[in-house]
Amino acid sequence: MSTLVVYDSNYGNTRIVAEKIGAEIAEGTAVVSVSGLTPERLTGVDLLVVGCPIIGWRPSPRMQAFLAQLGVGTLHGVRAAAFDTRVRLFIHGDAAGKISHALERAGAHIVAQPHGFIVEGREGPLAAGELEKAAEWAGAIMPTLHR
Template sequence: MEAVVIYESMFGNTAEIARAVAGGLSEQLDVRTVEVSSRTPGDDVLGADLIVIGGPTHAFGMSRLASREEAAGRRPGNPTVERGIREWLDALADDTSGRFGATFDTRVKAVKHLPGSAARAADRVARRHGLSPADSPHSFYVEGMEGPLCPGEVERAREWGRELGRTALLARQSTS
């Protein structure tokens, strides 16, 4: 089985979580990690049985161009990312049936209980495109708007990757 972890990251926190999830998945599956801004949807998921999608939570959901511009402005010289997971999912063809999907986000710890989540929003869109849920959306926490990640989050992401790998293998075996 093959998995692909597709992510967007402004300050490196979501990228670090994506690599940790991929590390956990790699114990059982072949894994590719793809940063979404430079990719065209479709080619990067060809052959993948499990598609894991992650991004930062901006304004209670997936980022938009305006929220990415605002985030880029926090660090002088940081370029605006034109495409995030929202645009990637919108352009994804509806030929993903028979594949499993999982979503995650990074979000500020101080606002842990506020409504809205990039992972939950991405999960809804992924399901509309035919991905079968491999797990419920997951959130990983950062200390402030730009990070760093809270202690223990990288290992928690790696363990979630291990669990996703086991779940995907069991689900594939039960449908074979």
């Protein structure tokens, strides 16, 4: 099975979460930055996990640009899940849910609830316990693949 984790990250926190998720899903999972990535890289991928920071209440600009390139139906047959990183704000907006919708529109089958992981301020670090939560979230994805 081919598994890919795609992330965007300004200060490194989302990359750390992406790498944790990749390691948890399966040894050898590719974890790649969205920078310069083209939709062709998704060809042949069975499980796709996508995450980025919330920037201005929505997915980061680089992630939005990537998602905008995914044509309707291009992810048909792909299992997918989305996450974001965010600060503790009363109104923090959402990226994971929006990514999840974009993946679904492209034809993917969503296998996990979109999830936000907390950072302590814009540059991080990740809040205590969030990496463990990331491992837990990722660990719950694998059993869904056999349903």
